[in-house]
């Protein structure tokens with residue numbers, strides 16, 4: 346049986362757990378810190394979740410990075426796919442998945458560690474998930490050191506006093522866009538979920554339901570999104586069919602609005618980071634929503650831009666023109682230039 350190691354406070358862990366339930370893939374969930382199975386190999390990078398899979402030689406592989414793991418699971422397990430069959434929609438799904446993984450995680454991390462009430466909540470609760478029965482004095486130490494460590498990393502995601510209102514406004518606008526989408530269909534990908542839905546869900550398990558400031562923003566702007574997160578937790582009873590995927594030929598104004606939002610924040614930051622990496626710089630400096638944006642460069646996100654372009658290159662002429670039409674004037678087209 347597949348083993349997944351993670352923690353409840355990790356958006357990517359929650360993304361994968363929900364996906365495994367939906368896809369009817371049997372798994373064992375190893376909660377980091379609460380018991381370890383012996384003889385598990387170490388992953389290349391120390392990130393959560395880790396997914397342990399059998400390889401062709403009968404050995405066990407330790408994989409990190411949810412996006413390629415999801416594609417690997419598509420080939421290892423048939424049926425109940427979360428990757429759209431239509432190439433244009435598949436690209437749309439890929440792009441929104443990346444936005445959730447790489448941008449929504451900024452409001453998540455920023456709101457959690459920038460605001461006192463949120464940082465206090467996270468620093469109090471998260472350490473229990475390392476050991477629920479830990480003695481109080483250990484927890485007090487953990488609370489302090491964990492909070493200090495996370496707060497010191499705020500600038501790594503681009504969070505500072507100047508970008509704070511920009512990041513928070515982007516979360517509010519995202520909520521309004523997503524609320525509008527949900528009025529017409531239960532998933533971003535239509536009447537059945539795609540990888541993008543699971544990625545959005547992962548970040549929203551924290552933003553919509555855990556961190557008090559983000560929870561309040563969610564309830565105020567998007568009660569439907571708040572409810573959606575509970576629904577997404579376990580889609581094992583859903584019976585998907587081919588006709589349930591979103592049709593890009595139909596009315597897609599709400600989806601276009603979401604892309605216009607993505608084009609305001611994620612796109613300029615991803616492009617500036619990509620350019621900075623190519624220029625061998627260690628810092629990204631750009632303008633987002635009229636405000637200066639500064640953060641250290643992030644190699645992984647430069648690869649993300651490359652991977653998105655590769656996905657786009659794979660598209661046939663018709664699919665490409667369908668994607669072009671949807672992304673026209675949203676700011677997202679710059680990503681593909």
Ligand SMILES: N[C@@H](CCC(=O)N[C@@H](CS)C(=O)NCC(=O)O)C(=O)O
Nearest residue numbers: 355356357391392393394410411412
């Ligand atoms: N791209 C990776 C991201 C995984 C990731 O960033 N995981 C976080 C936890 S949610 C982590 O392990 N961070 C390391 C740390 O906080 O030290 C994925 O999709 O799985």
